[in-house]
Amino acid sequence: MTFHAPFGQPLLTFPELDKSPLSIRAKALVFVDPRSQQLRQALERLAPQPLPVLIRGETGTGKELLARQIHRASDRGGLFVSVNCAAISHTYADAELFGYSAGTHGGTASSRAGWFGSANGGTLYLDEIADLPLAIQGKLLAALENREVTRVGAAHPQPVDVRLVAASSIDLAQAVRAGRFNERLYHYLDEGELELPALRERVGDILPLAEYFVGIYCVRLERPLPLISEQAQQALEAHTWPGNTRELENVIHFALLVSDGEEILPEHLDLPDTAPLASLAAQLAQLGRSREPQTTAALRQLLEQTLATLDGSAR
Numbered sequence: 001m002t003f004h005a006p007f008g009q010p011l012l013t014f015p016e017l018d019k020s021p022l023s024i025r026a027k028a029l030v031f032v033d034p035r036s037q038q039l040r041q042a043l044e045r046l047a048p049q050p051l052p053v054l055i056r057g058e059t060g061t062g063k064e065l066l067a068r069q070i071h072r073a074s075d076r077g078g079l080f081v082s083v084n085c086a087a088i089s090h091t092y093a094d095a096e097l098f099g100y101s102a103g104t105h106g107g108t109a110s111s112r113a114g115w116f117g118s119a120n121g122g123t124l125y126l127d128e129i130a131d132l133p134l135a136i137q138g139k140l141l142a143a144l145e146n147r148e149v150t151r152v153g154a155a156h157p158q159p160v161d162v163r164l165v166a167a168s169s170i171d172l173a174q175a176v177r178a179g180r181f182n183e184r185l186y187h188y189l190d191e192g193e194l195e196l197p198a199l200r201e202r203v204g205d206i207l208p209l210a211e212y213f214v215g216i217y218c219v220r221l222e223r224p225l226p227l228i229s230e231q232a233q234q235a236l237e238a239h240t241w242p243g244n245t246r247e248l249e250n251v252i253h254f255a256l257l258v259s260d261g262e263e264i265l266p267e268h269l270d271l272p273d274t275a276p277l278a279s280l281a282a283q284l285a286q287l288g289r290s291r292e293p294q295t296t297a298a299l300r301q302l303l304e305q306t307l308a309t310l311d312g313s314a315r
Contacts, residue, residue, distance in 0.1 A: 029062070029069055030212050033204030035197050046192050047073035052144070054189040055167040057196030060244035063167040064127060066196055070165055071123040078122025078161075083115050085131040093136045094152055098143065101153035116149045119162045129166040129189075130175050137182040144188065164189070199241040199248065206236050209245060213252035214264070221256060228264045235266045 031040045046053060047070045055063045064082060071080040088096050099114025115124060126132070132140065143149045144164055148157040166189055175181035199206065210228060218225050228236070232255075241247055255268040 029065060030205060030209045032208045033202035035202045036205055039194065039196065042194055043069060044073065046070070046194065048075065049192065050163065051192040052164045052166070052189050053192040053194060054172070055165065055194050055196060056172075057167070057169065058198050058244055059169045060246035061196045061198060062245045063169075063196055064125060066194065067123070067125040067165040067167065071125075071163075074123070074163065076122050076163060079119055080123045080125065081115055081119035082125045082127065084127050086128045088132070090133050093133060094139065097136065097140065098149045099151040101151050111151065114149070114151065116143060116160050116162055117158075120160050121162075123163045123165055126164065126166045128168060130168050130170055130172060130181050134180070134182060137185050141182060141185040141188060199244045203237055206241075206248065207233055209248055210236055210252055213249045214256065217253050217256050223256075224262070226256070226259060226262050226264050229266070231266045232264050232269060235269055235271055239271050 029036075029040070031037055043066065053067075053070055055066055057063050067082070068080055083097075095112070095114065097115050099112045099117050101111050113120075129137075143160065144162070146157075147161065148159050150157040172181050172186050172189075176183045176186050199209075207228070210233075214225060214228065236248075236251075243250070251269055251271060252264075254270045255264045259265070259268040
C-alpha cells in the first residue's frame, strides 16, 4: 500500500500493514532529518558487525524499533527477543533471563530456557538495562563473555550464541560512577554505541513521521487519507515533543478520531497552544524569502517579538 505525502515528501510504502491492532505500531524507521541520516549511516556500518550495541535515547524515541532494524540488518537467523528490564521482578530476574530446570522454580515440573535461551542464534534486546539488579548485571556479563548460561537449579552450563542490544534512557557512565551499574558491563556495551536524538532535535522528521502515522491509522480506521493543514504542520513543528515519537503517534491518532473531514486542523491536535509560535514561524519564513531592503529591520522586530513570546510561554 502506498500513500501520497500531503506536504511534498517522497511517497511512503507500507507493504506489510494490515488492519489488525498489532500492526499499528510503526514498523519502519522514518529518517529524513540530517541527524537521522547520520544515525542511519552509523547503523548500516554497525549492524553487520558481531558486536554488542548500546542505544542511548530518551523514552519514546523508538529505541526498540532501532534495535529491530539492527537485528534485521545483521546475518543472525535466530529470533529477536525483546525484554523490558524495568518490568522484571528482581526476585525472579535470574530465572527470567537465564532459565530454570524442572522442579527448581516454584516446584514446576517443566524447565524454561529463559530469555537467553529463546534468543539463541539471534538478538536479545534489553530495554532499560540499568534497571537490572547489580548481581544480575554481573551474571549477564559472564554469560556474554563466556557464551554460556547456567539455568537456575542446573548443574552444568549450556552454550549460547546471543548478540546483545541494550538500551538506556539514562547516562550509564554516570550510573557507573554512582555505583548503580556494572563498570565492566558498561565497557563491554560501549564497543558499539548509537544515540537516538530526541524528536525536538530532528525537526525534519516530524512531518514525515506525522504522515506515516496518518497512513497506518487510516488503514485501521478504514478512512481516506486527510491532508495535514499548513497551520497544523506549523503547530506540529513548533511543539517540543517531550514524549518524542510515541507522543506524536498518540497526537495523530487522536486527531484522526476527532476530525471527520479531508483535513487535519490545529484544533484537532491535542497540543498546548502553539498558534503564536506557529504564526511567528510562518512570518519568519516569509521574511526570509523577501529581498526588500527593510527585511533586516523587520526580522529584528519579529525576532524580538518571538523572544518575548517564548519568555511569556515559559512563565
